[in-house]
Amino acid sequence: MSTPRLKIENLFCERDDRILFDQLSFDVNEGEVVQIEGQNGSGKTTLLRILSGLSRHYEGDIYWQDVPIHSCAEAFRESLLYFGHQPGVKAVLTPEENLRWFAAMHPTIDLSKLDYALAKVGLTGYEDVPCHTLSAGQNRRVSLARLYMSNAPLWILDEPFTAIDKKGVAQNEALIAEHAEQGGTVLLTTHHELAMGDLIRRVNLDQLAGTS
Amino acid sequence: MSFETFAEFIDMGGHGLYVWLSYAIALVVIVLNIVNPLMQKRQIFTEQARRLRREKQAS
């Protein structure tokens, strides 16, 4: 068996006097889509922030292709695309300018797919409009356009479908499935019922918290 | 011994106010520095003891 892409071992995290998870261990392999489940406040976002390397308030080990992520930080960030609570879109810039900046910061973003990505998220014709004139959903679409341009193997998506309509959700699900088929890895949280069915593996934080 | 009488000692050659004021402030700072953590300790202990009792009742 090959080594898992992302290996989480004995993760422990507490916040505000509350243990969010203890002895949390799981592997994520190539071609897998893992959905993190749990009630509000169960630590889904915290877990994704820890796994992306943003938050370092944890104990335990996280390995990226068998190397601890803190000792291969740059290589790990190069393989990662993170979609957080805030879309990370500058309101006074246009969608195109925002995506250009992303491409400058993240070499895995393929800028030549810019028009294709904007068309896919339904923003053709809005390239030159400042983002503050767009709706909340459209702003999130600007951020989602990154997925269509990304060559990063690991996607960590925190509530990617918030404020996105049904058609958009279906499209993005298809994109996630395609990414997994091509050997990518996806970790996500969402309140939507996903249609992908058996493709998804679920990790439930509520059950895990109960075992400690 | 630098002083002949006690009054001289208090007077400090006319600089009594300054010398004694300095030493008094030093004493205050030292005492406060010791009293403050001790009070804090008492507070932490009572608080935690109360919490433990509450947890015991709850379980």
Added chain:
Amino acid sequence: MAEKKWMPRWFYQLASPRWCYQITGKLLPIFAVAALILLVGGTAWALIYAPADYQQGNSFRIIYIHVPSAILAQSCYMMMAVAGAIGLIWKMKVADMVAKACAPIGASIAILALATGAIWGKPTWGAWWVWDARLTSMLILLFLYLGVIALNSAIESEQTAAQATAVLALVGLVNIPIIKYSVDWWNTLHQPATFTLTERPAMAMEMWLPLLVMVIGFYCFFAVVMMLRLRNEIIQRERRSSWVRELISG
């Protein structure tokens, strides 16, 4: 973790809050007695037996408070920054706690140094406050302390607060020599060289010895207060561990 392997054994133990609590419990009385003896003895020596200065008379006796507190305030900042750095690099909880305990002590000692400096200035210079280089540097040091304390209390998460203040303390540590140099230089530019409070050719032995006793006494006092605060901090942060629970209920 592999990166800790080259550390000596005491380093691991120091990293354990429980061990730290126990060892400070043993050391505390020793330092407390030492501080008491040195400070009481040193004060008596300074006030009664040390000779008066031929220039400044008896107001010179303030030096036995002013100089030790000034030295201690500076050392305390250094200790805070170094402890913060250790906490930042090796994620050692106890080092974070030491750094946090240092700030209020250092600030109060800096205030003491400033107050005694000002009081001493009145008979020496005829004014409560003079923009003397040393006093100004001490005032800026106090500002640095206040910044650290303000930042620490503004951040809610203990871990983030410890790391952020460690960075600030380190930045301050790099800056202290620059500040000191620039203030010294500024002082010589703006004031004709008046005689400073503490710089003198050579101090007579009978004046110098009590000063040494007081300096050591102040360090012992610092150790005592430091340990008191550190122990509080340990209890506070380890409140959910079983040994603290036993300690409190027992």
Added chain:
Amino acid sequence: MTNHPAEKIAVRDLKVDGPFWGALKRDLLLSYRRKSDLINPLIFFLMVATLFPLGVSPDSVFLAEVAPGVVWVAALLATLLSMDSLFRSDFEDGTLEQLLLSPQPLFMVVLAKVLAHWMLTGLPLTLMAPLLGVMLFLPADGMSGLVLSLLLGTPTLSLVGAIGAALTVGLRKGGVLISLLVLPLYIPVLIFGTASIQAALTGLPVGGYMAILGAMLALGLIMAPLAISAALRISVSG
């Protein structure tokens, strides 16, 4: 994923910027779109300088004497005023997270952001300083010293201030706190900045002062981005 319209790509230049240039360009563009951010520190600078004749004395001899100090203190406060927004809006809309997750060296990106900040505050302040000098009756001999010292000193102010901004970016009431953290660290720059103007006024050589200001800037360029990067990671992690 290859079915994108190829003809459209030919129209646009899709060259990817490097991290330094990309970050610099974006921050300049952002300020260009929100011009008030650009002008407010300058107005503040002007107002503070106006307060001194009103508050103390309009006497030209007195003003000439305090002018170096007043201009420098005003420049320092104006820089400080603009510091809070350096990382805050990025933090609020999530772009700071994306920045920290970038594989690009954070050192360069941070340096670019500080450079952009300086180009938009420090540089205009420096260019505006002679106007204040005239208002405060600063003799013409001092002007070159004024402009040169500000030119070398304000980048250091931006660099050091950015450390404070990075440390307080996650806090709601960061503004006042920054001043508390950063002002003591500004003192050496203030001392040598004003001293160089005094020297220029009295006809003494200013080379030494400029060398010291330059040395402080060099030290800041090396050390500050490290501290800013560390502080940003800590603040976002919290």
